[in-house]
Amino acid sequence: MSPVAFEATLENLHDIHKRPLGGVLIASVDGIPSGCVMYSEAEPGVAEFKRMFVNVSSRGYGLGRKLLDAMIEQMVADGYQRVFFSSATFLKHARAMYENAGFVPIAHPDGFPDEWRDKVYFMERSL
Template identity: 35%
Template sequence: MTQIHPATTPEDIAAVRQLCWDYRTHLAQVSPVDAQLVETFYPAPKYTALMDTLTQAHARPQGIILLVKLDDAPVGCAMSHALDTQTSEIKRLYVAPDARGHGIARKLLTALMEQARADGFTRILLDTSVTLTPARALYAGMGFSERGPYQDTPEDVLEHLVFFEAQL
């Protein structure tokens, strides 16, 4: 049975942090370009600091951290935070490889979109690697449109990223 809920307990947050590290490892193994993107945006010391402040960066009411359990085992996470009063950004949507094929990513994305709408946001943004074809198909299939960068991004990595936007 799949359960999605806000990560609020110390155990939940620890599980999310582990899933985030798993996600970072996964991205670094996708391709040499993705490994370089990981090191550009999330070198280990910076990622450690990010994990230490995860609950503050995605705190309610301007954000949320979701944890997915499949048969009581943590298998996925996703989070959002405000970029401005109208815009929410999705970060680190990840489902462990052995839990894929259950529609978990779609459920996570739907839950984040519904929460952002309920919180008063009118649009939601995210970015992903060009090489993550299933993720790109999911976002397009759920009403996201490709757009240009919405944050400062080094020129040399722009061709390796895809930016998406959806109206809520």
Template identity: 35%
Template sequence: MTLIRPATSPTDLEAVRKLCWDYRTHLASVSPIEAELTETFYPVPKYAALMDALETEHARPQGIILLAELDGSPVGCAMTHALDPQTSEIKRVFVAPEARGHGIARKLIGALMDQARTDGYSRVVLDTSVNLGPARALYANLGFSERGPYQDTPEDALPHLLFFEAPL
């Protein structure tokens, strides 16, 4: 059975941090370009600092951290934070390889969108790699449209990234 819920306890947050590190490792393994982008955007010291600040960066009521469990084990995470009063950004959607195929990423994103709508945002945005085909297909299937960058992005990274937006 799949359960999607807010990560609130220290145990939950530790599970999310582990999943986020697994996500970083996964991204770096996709291709040499992904490895370079991962090191550019999330060098280990910067990522470690981000992991230490997760519950602040994605605090309620401007954001949320979700944990996905499959048969009681943590297998996925996703989170949001505010970019501005109308825009919630989705970050670090990850499902462990052994849990894929259960619709967990779809449930995580749906729950994030529902929460952002409840919180009064009018749109959600996210970015992903050109090389993450299944993620791109999922976002399109959930009603996201491609758009231009919504934040400063290094010019040399732009050909490798896609930006998406969905109204709420």
């Protein structure tokens, strides 16, 4: 993503993930925002989630899994039947969490740059 495209995405996060087709979930530790996840509609019945982060100082509380479970529950309530995402291959603990939550690997989308194929993976699951 180019710097210009990245900046535009940041400026439009509220529109990209707004209700009723998207969502932003925030996790807190001792009242301090410590993690988040965002999702939006990719196509009718299918959601894509992005931007799952847990603050380094808040890791070890299970926030990632709690965010993932809460997001899936909200997606089901929103009427989605499937969810997918992409993530970096170096985030091995995250991948294990996704696999434990029922996500399975899927192919890279058509046109995905060859130079990124070993750095990024895609997964999905039914809801």
